[in-house]
Amino acid sequence: MALQITESCVNCWACVDVCPNDAIYQPERDEAPHFLISADKCTECLGDHADPQCAAICPIEMAIVNELGEFLNPPGSLTGIPIEKLKEFGLWREAA
Amino acid sequence: MELPVISNNAPAAEGGGCSSSGCGTAPDGLAHLPDHIRAKVQDHPCYSEQAHHYFARMHVAVAPACNIQCNYCNRKYDCSNESRPGVVSELLTPDQAIKKVLAVAAEIPQMTVLGIAGPGDPLANPGRTFDTFRQLSEKAPDIKLCVSTNGLSLPEHVDEIAKHNIDHVTITINCVDPEVGAKIYPWIYWENKRIFGIEGAKILIEQQQKGLQMLTDRGILVKVNSVLIPGVNDQHLKEVSKIVKEKGAFLHNVMPLIAEAEHGTYYGIMGQPEPTQEMLQELQDACAGDMAMMRHCRQCRADAVGLLGEDRGDEFTMDKIDVMDVDYEAAMVRRKAVHDSIIEKLEAERGVAKPKPTDIPEGSRPVLMAVAGKNGLVAEHFGHAREFLIYEASPEGVRFISHRKTELYCGGMDACGDGDVVEAGASESLLDRNIRILEGCEVVLCSKVGYEPWAKLEAAGIAPNGEHAMEPIEEAVMAVYKEIAATGKLLPQADSLKVA
Numbered sequence: 081m082a083l084q085i086t087e088s089c090v091n092c093w094a095c096v097d098v099c100p101n102d103a104i105y106q107p108e109r110d111e112a113p114h115f116l117i118s119a120d121k122c123t124e125c126l127g128d129h130a131d132p133q134c135a136a137i138c139p140i141e142m143a144i145v146n147e148l149g150e151f152l153n154p155p156g157s158l159t160g161i162p163i164e165k166l167k168e169f170g171l172w173r174e175a176a
Numbered sequence: 177m178e179l180p181v182i183s184n185n186a187p188a189a190e191g192g193g194c195s196s197s198g199c200g201t202a203p204d205g206l207a208h209l210p211d212h213i214r215a216k217v218q219d220h221p222c223y224s225e226q227a228h229h230y231f232a233r234m235h236v237a238v239a240p241a242c243n244i245q246c247n248y249c250n251r252k253y254d255c256s257n258e259s260r261p262g263v264v265s266e267l268l269t270p271d272q273a274i275k276k277v278l279a280v281a282a283e284i285p286q287m288t289v290l291g292i293a294g295p296g297d298p299l300a301n302p303g304r305t306f307d308t309f310r311q312l313s314e315k316a317p318d319i320k321l322c323v324s325t326n327g328l329s330l331p332e333h334v335d336e337i338a339k340h341n342i343d344h345v346t347i348t349i350n351c352v353d354p355e356v357g358a359k360i361y362p363w364i365y366w367e368n369k370r371i372f373g374i375e376g377a378k379i380l381i382e383q384q385q386k387g388l389q390m391l392t393d394r395g396i397l398v399k400v401n402s403v404l405i406p407g408v409n410d411q412h413l414k415e416v417s418k419i420v421k422e423k424g425a426f427l428h429n430v431m432p433l434i435a436e437a438e439h440g441t442y443y444g445i446m447g448q449p450e451p452t453q454e455m456l457q458e459l460q461d462a463c464a465g466d467m468a469m470m471r472h473c474r475q476c477r478a479d480a481v482g483l484l485g486e487d488r489g490d491e492f493t494m495d496k497i498d499v500m501d502v503d504y505e506a507a508m509v510r511r512k513a514v515h516d517s518i519i520e521k522l523e524a525e526r527g528v529a530k531p532k533p534t535d536i537p538e539g540s541r542p543v544l545m546a547v548a549g550k551n552g553l554v555a556e557h558f559g560h561a562r563e564f565l566i567y568e569a570s571p572e573g574v575r576f577i578s579h580r581k582t583e584l585y586c587g588g589m590d591a592c593g594d595g596d597v598v599e600a601g602a603s604e605s606l607l608d609r610n611i612r613i614l615e616g617c618e619v620v621l622c623s624k625v626g627y628e629p630w631a632k633l634e635a636a637g638i639a640p641n642g643e644h645a646m647e648p649i650e651e652a653v654m655a656v657y658k659e660i661a662a663t664g665k666l667l668p669q670a671d672s673l674k675v676a
Binding site: 090091093094096098129130133136139140158159160161165169171 | 362
């Protein structure tokens with residue numbers, strides 16, 4: 081059971097600082113251009129917090145997904161921008 | 177043409193006062209400050225309008241994380257051509273930041289202030305932010321440190337701020353009412369949860385107010401920034417100004433909202449209008465009754481380097497810094513000499529009480545003038561100006577009103593003339609656009625102006641004037657005002673006549 085970071089990530093470090101398991105790391109550039117979550121360490125914060133902390137602070141929609149590929153912060157959920165507008169500006173994406 | 181009416185209700189400076197009348201309010205927005213605070217801000221370009229002509233600042237981008245979302249911010253944005261808060265090209269580690277600061281301080285001795293302003297919220301990155309401050313206070317004790325924050329984590333860090341000798345803090349406070357706040361902040365991250373809407377805004381506001389009080393109780397100088405968002409907090413900001421003044425903030429900086437669709441922010445995409453120059457000025461004047469207002473803010477990037485209004489960041493990228501050889505001990509000696517000579521000059525200016533101008537026909541109306549300035553002088557070519565400084569001249573004297581950004585239309589010999597071409601898809605040429613942003617001004621002062629813009633300026637009712645090149649700005653503005661006033665054109669019965 082582990083969360084994952086997608087290519088939407090902007091490398092803002094917010095999740096790194098709040099992860100209770102130190103599970104988030106910056107890989108070599110050829111592995112990924114953004115932070116990754118170590119599947120061995122991630123517990124989805126079970127037992128530590130009510131919400132997974134990376135997803136609770138992440139400012140970017142679609143950047144954190146669960147094992148099913150579902151967005152923890154789907155399009156429009158953080159900015160409040162209506163879906164029609166997201167589509168109009170090319171900011172809409174179906175699940176990863 | 178009808179000129180915007182500018183109320184000039186700020187109290188007159190008592191004796192002395194800084195002579196550069198542009199200090200926030202006329203004639204000296206900082207005149208009410210006790211001497212020990214004035215001494216702290218006299219070389220701070222962001223706090224003293226007078227100082228910003230001579231002293232430079234830099235920001236180091238060591239603080240990427242943020243703990244709130246603002247509707248005018250998009251965390252994805254990174255563009256080297258944009259100048260606005262939150263934008264940066266190169267994120268630095270604290271160690272890299274120290275290297276960069278020492279290199280810049282050695283190269284630009286006028287650099288007095290190092291700020292951490294983002295690109296996220298510095299206090300949401302306490303490890304990186306305070307590591308940078310700690311190292312700097314050891315290695316470069318001659319640099320002033322300051323930090324800006326949204327205030328959410330401020331109360332828990334006030335003691336640490338005081339410890340590192342950070343004596344200037346800027347808090348962005350856009351509202352004191354959670355209902356207004358909910359329209360500006362969609363969520364905050366607080367006690368391990370994301371909290372949306374009014375509930376989140378309420379916590380943020382409480383923390384901001386608490387932090388402000390804690391800082392002023394400790395004698396730390398606080399400036400408050402507010403983003404003016406038409407229809408959201410425009411009227412509300414008058415109340416904000418009053419409350420933050422009561423709590424001891426010493427300067428209020430009301431900045432215009434930047435909201436363009438291509439920035440991808442909530443406000444940009446939703447078509448939230450930006451305020452006009454007139455709205456901004458009206459609000460600044462309305463708040464000026466309550467406290468000193470800052471009008472020279474350039475809303476700079478989280479990695480800006482140099483004098484306000486210029487950005488020399490490109491000269492100090494990490495690859496360039498890595499090959500620089502900095503002897504900071506030697507640099508400090510040089511820096512001190514430069515600072516002392518500037519302070520001496522400012523002090524001398526301050527000591528000279530500026531007499532009210534004479535020979536101006538009574539009842540003459542005020543005139544707005546745009547100046548292509550550099551280092552306090554009329555020193556820029558019209559086509560090279562990246563911004564115009566707007567001054568108001570009246571029988572009371574000269575005061576600084578604001579700056580207006582241009583787009584460069586003259587790129588030197590190679591591109592000469594291109595500026596007047598309407599690019600495909602654009603509705604007007606850059607030259608036309610630059611003339612349009614000077615709306616309300618009747619004169620533009622610059623060191624030189626080309627034949628073509630000259631004709632267009634005149635057609636737009638703005639008199640181009642290149643006769644005061646390299647003169648101090650305020651003297652030049654007053655000289656031109658006197659010339660116009662002497663013709664009687666500024667008297668009420670002649671009001672229908674234009675200057676140009």
